[in-house]
Amino acid sequence: MKQTENKQMDLLLGDLARRTGVRSVAPEDHSAMHLDADELNSYAEQALPAAARARYTSHLAECASCRKIVSELTSASGANVREDSVSQNTSAGFRQKFGALLSPSLLRYAVPALALFAFIAVGLVALRQQLQPDFVAQNQPAASRDATIETKPADSPAEPGNFAAAIEERRSSESQTRAGKNIETKAKTGEKSETSNTATPTDSVTVTSDKDASPGKAAGVVASPSYASEPAAPPPPKPQTTHTEARTEVAARRKEEADKRDEQAREQEGARARTDDNQNQIALPQAGRGALAGQSQERLRKLEAKRASDAGAKTNDDEADTRTVSGRRFRRQGGVWIDTAYQSSTATTTLARGSEQFRALVADEPGIRAIAAQLPGEVVVVWKGRAYRIR
Amino acid sequence: MSERSEQIQNLLVAGAKRLLAHATESRSLDSDSLVPRIKSSVDKYLLKDDENASDQSIAEFIDELKADDLCLIVACERGDESAWSDLVERFTPTVRSAARSASSNEDGAQDLAQSIWAELYGLRVRADGKPASKLAYYSGRGSLAGWLRAVVAQLAIDQHRKQSRTVQTEDDADFDRLARGGGDGKELFLATAALNPEEAISDKLAGAEMQSALARSIKELSDEDRLLVKLYYFDGLRLREAGSVLGVHEATASRRLTRIHGELRERVESTLITDLGWTKTETEGAFAQVALHLEADLEPLLAAGGAVSGAKVKARK
Numbered sequence: 001m002k003q004t005e006n007k008q009m010d011l012l013l014g015d016l017a018r019r020t021g022v023r024s025v026a027p028e029d030h031s032a033m034h035l036d037a038d039e040l041n042s043y044a045e046q047a048l049p050a051a052a053r054a055r056y057t058s059h060l061a062e063c064a065s066c067r068k069i070v071s072e073l074t075s076a077s078g079a080n081v082r083e084d085s086v087s088q089n090t091s092a093g094f095r096q097k098f099g100a101l102l103s104p105s106l107l108r109y110a111v112p113a114l115a116l117f118a119f120i121a122v123g124l125v126a127l128r129q130q131l132q133p134d135f136v137a138q139n140q141p142a143a144s145r146d147a148t149i150e151t152k153p154a155d156s157p158a159e160p161g162n163f164a165a166a167i168e169e170r171r172s173s174e175s176q177t178r179a180g181k182n183i184e185t186k187a188k189t190g191e192k193s194e195t196s197n198t199a200t201p202t203d204s205v206t207v208t209s210d211k212d213a214s215p216g217k218a219a220g221v222v223a224s225p226s227y228a229s230e231p232a233a234p235p236p237p238k239p240q241t242t243h244t245e246a247r248t249e250v251a252a253r254r255k256e257e258a259d260k261r262d263e264q265a266r267e268q269e270g271a272r273a274r275t276d277d278n279q280n281q282i283a284l285p286q287a288g289r290g291a292l293a294g295q296s297q298e299r300l301r302k303l304e305a306k307r308a309s310d311a312g313a314k315t316n317d318d319e320a321d322t323r324t325v326s327g328r329r330f331r332r333q334g335g336v337w338i339d340t341a342y343q344s345s346t347a348t349t350t351l352a353r354g355s356e357q358f359r360a361l362v363a364d365e366p367g368i369r370a371i372a373a374q375l376p377g378e379v380v381v382v383w384k385g386r387a388y389r390i391r
Numbered sequence: 392m393s394e395r396s397e398q399i400q401n402l403l404v405a406g407a408k409r410l411l412a413h414a415t416e417s418r419s420l421d422s423d424s425l426v427p428r429i430k431s432s433v434d435k436y437l438l439k440d441d442e443n444a445s446d447q448s449i450a451e452f453i454d455e456l457k458a459d460d461l462c463l464i465v466a467c468e469r470g471d472e473s474a475w476s477d478l479v480e481r482f483t484p485t486v487r488s489a490a491r492s493a494s495s496n497e498d499g500a501q502d503l504a505q506s507i508w509a510e511l512y513g514l515r516v517r518a519d520g521k522p523a524s525k526l527a528y529y530s531g532r533g534s535l536a537g538w539l540r541a542v543v544a545q546l547a548i549d550q551h552r553k554q555s556r557t558v559q560t561e562d563d564a565d566f567d568r569l570a571r572g573g574g575d576g577k578e579l580f581l582a583t584a585a586l587n588p589e590e591a592i593s594d595k596l597a598g599a600e601m602q603s604a605l606a607r608s609i610k611e612l613s614d615e616d617r618l619l620v621k622l623y624y625f626d627g628l629r630l631r632e633a634g635s636v637l638g639v640h641e642a643t644a645s646r647r648l649t650r651i652h653g654e655l656r657e658r659v660e661s662t663l664i665t666d667l668g669w670t671k672t673e674t675e676g677a678f679a680q681v682a683l684h685l686e687a688d689l690e691p692l693l694a695a696g697g698a699v700s701g702a703k704v705k706a707r708k
Contacts, residue, residue, distance in 0.1 A: 016624070035526055042436070042533040057618055067626060067636075071628055072492065073544070075632060
């Protein structure tokens with residue numbers, strides 16, 4: 001109701017102004033009655049005493065001409081006032097700004113928001129702590145982790161803080177003397193293995209030594225016992241016997257090497273048995289993680305065994321790919337036995353086994369006959385500065 | 392010299408000394424050179440309304456004067472060339488800006504600005520043989536820049552007045568005619584009244600009587616309220632601008648305007664009921680009817696006003 005009345009009055013006043021306003025704005029020639037420039041400016045700048053101001057207000061209410069000037073001057077001076085107020089605001093002290101931050105209107109929203117944020121943060125931390133063991137337990141036996149261990153056994157940070165660290169801690173607290181003996185034993189083993197030609201025992205000792213030196217590489221501890229318990233590592237028997245039959249010249253030397261390896265394997269087996277015993281004692285109290293560690297160790301054993309067998313096979317392959325016959329070394333490349341002295345620039349004569357030329361050659365050079373007899377298939381042999389390709 | 396006059400004189404001298412001490416540049420002026428100017432200002436703005444103003448209020452009034460601006464103007468009046476240079480250098484942009492605001496084109500603005508400097512320098516000579524400079528009217532109460540703007544605005548109005556005596560464009564005449572609604576202020580209601588002639592005549596009369604009562608009611612308002620109504624409705628200022636003229640915040644001006652609406656309505660109703668014998672119901676009905684017509688006719692009226700304004704601007708160009 002009040003609003004309607006206000007609106008009606010607003011419309012009426014607007015209409016009245018449209019009818020009479022322009023006439024009153026029109027310049028009138030009674031300059032003597034107008035305010036002078038100083039009065040107008042003083043009024044616009046609010047610089048007059050109250051009584052004088054009231055006097056001029058009465059005139060301005062009637063005089064459109066003076067009112068117009070005052071309005072313009074107020075607009076101009078009002079800008080200055082706003083600028084002043086802005087500069088005052090910017091120069092307001094830190095106390096005022098800080099007070100504004102702590103104003104009730106702001107705190108009304110800020111406090112609940114902070115409480116909610118704190119609650120969420122605590123919840124996230126608690127959730128993360130709960131999830132962390134599961135995360136380790138789920139990922140420890142995973143294939144990808146195993147693959148990582150397999151490819152980078154020493155550098156892998158897998159499970160550094162759990163049972164490996166516990167092993168280290170327990171080891172240091174329970175049986176320092178025993179551990180010292182173990183270290184000595186391992187060191188001895190390492191010394192011996194350094195003299196060995198096989199790569200696997202050397203790896204084992206190196207990892208163990210690293211573990212002893214720094215707990216951060218304790219993942220290697222997991223690898224070493226599983227590797228140590230694998231007895232299949234040392235001698236690759238079958239290829240060696242085959243070679244012994246095939247190469248009578250190196251048979252004696254091979255036999256000596258085999259004997260040496262057997263001896264080393266027996267020594268290492270003894271040392272690793274002690275290490276296993278030691279680790280089994282450590283692993284027993286860790287009920288929950290023991291099973292996990294057992295699984296992991298079992299898996300690692302298999303992996304290491306596979307790696308060892310791969311390494312052995314590779315060694316055999318290397319040996320199978322290279323042969324020495326009649327004092328000459330031959331390398332097998334693409335099914336062809338090629339003399340290591342052979343160069344592509346060497347003049348080559350191609351012969352077929354059983355051909356007239358072949359028979360004539362072997363009749364003159366019995367050494368070539370021995371080579372052709374021991375190396376099956378195609379052979380390239382350099383003989384007296386000339387190469388012969390025998391097919 | 393009476394005791395009071397002597398007391399005031401002492402206050403003026405002491406005040407002049409304080410002003411010179413506060414001034415950034417006193418321009419070699421002494422207190423005697425400032426006292427006449429200060430006395431004029433105190434008489435005009437303080438003692439005229441309150442002859443028995445306290446010493447403290449007089450001292451405060453003097454201390455609130457713009458010391459630097461006052462010293463500059465007094466020095467200029469005394470023929471200090473360096474003061475003149477400073478005045479021209481510092482306030483030429485202000486004068487140009489004010490002249491542009493008051494003029495419709497750049498040439499007119501330049502002429503106006505030149506006229507201002509001539510007026511200030513006092514090229515005209517008074518009856519006593521001294522130059523009739525406008526500088527003599529600066530009291531130091533407001534800023535010198537604001538005073539210069541006011542001088543420019545007044546001079547522009549004077550020039551416009553002289554021109555409008557001889558020439559009135561056709562557009563201006565049309566605009567005045569439209570705004571006045573033909574002179575009697577009744578066509579608006581008639582144009583939109585009901586088709587029934589009796590109702591149309593009735594509305595016309597009611598509207599005229601209401602307008603008359605409203606005009607009288609406005610005159611009965613207090614000076615400040617009347618000024619607010621004039622600024623807002625008659626001069627077309629926004630509430631913020633109108634509030635600035637009155638020295639109040641926009642929100643205060645809005646509340647004051649709402650109160651004025653209520654007061655005016657009461658006065659109009661009282662006039663219509665008491666003087667013209669209307670009933671309360673008739674008064675309320677008339678308000679509603681007139682407001683309805685005005686609301687309906689506002690759009691075409693504004694459109695017509697806009698068209699005329701456009702034509703006026705074009706004619707000026």
